[in-house]
Amino acid sequence: MAKWLVKSEPSECGIDDFVEASSTVIPWDGVRNYQARNYLAQMREGDEVFLYHSSCQAIGIAGIVRVVRGAYPDPSQFDPESPYFDAKSHRDKPRWQAVDLTLVRQLPRLIPLHELKGLPGLENLPLVRKGSRLSVMPVTEDEWQLTLRLEG
DNA sequence: GCCAACGTTGGC
DNA sequence: GCCAACGTTGGC
Incomplete structure (x- = not known):
């Protein structure tokens, strides 16, 4: 199983949304950057994120979610009403991908960015x-385990 | 293909 | 609100 990290503004979609929608699926759409899209496309069912x-006010890693549906064409790119609409993307050759995520668990405390920056072994994490x-x-297995040592 | 201008991200 | 870093756009 691969491991990943996704950024989000909690005012848009944060850990609280996952907790409230617990056992429900949240589509991860609206990614409009090619490098990020390429990683999204590599996500497989069962991968943890x-x-x-x-x-926001408290910047850092708030929880763990899991991929329940691997990459599929992001519907918002075809929706003229959506802020993520992309007129240059065509249905027969979709440009952008989405995945579906669900909550695994909220971390007992948010792991702040400054702690991640000071953690030996995370130097290569973008x-x-x-x-x-x-x-x-992507997050390597080592990076994942090192990070989890900071929780609790 | 180059690159200046512009827009966005995101920490501080 | 500031601004550095980066990505995208578009003229040439």
């Missing part, structure tokens, strides 16, 4: 690299 809160804007990224 860190949910990271960005651009999240902690200055200026990185990647919103979907």
Whole structure:
């Protein structure tokens, strides 16, 4: 099973939304960056994902979610009413992908970004690299385990 | 294909 | 609100 990290503004979709929708599925759509899209396309059912809160009061990893449906064409790209509408994408060759996620668990405490930055072994994680804007990224097994040591 | 201008992300 | 870093756009 691969491991991943996704960023989201909690005002849009955060751990609270997953907790409220517990045992329900939340579509992860609206990713409009090619590098992030390429990683999204590699997600498989059963993969686990860190949910990271960005651009908010408490920045950091808030919980763990799981892929329940691997990549499929993001419907919002075809919806003119959607802010994620992409007029240049065509149904016979969709440009953007989405996955479905569900809650595994909320972490007992949010692991703040500054702790991740100071953690030896995470140097290669795009999240902690200055200026990185990647919103979907792979996490190695080592990085995953090291990060989880910071919880609780 | 180059690159300047512009828009967005996201921490601080 | 600021601004650095980065991605995208579009003229040439």
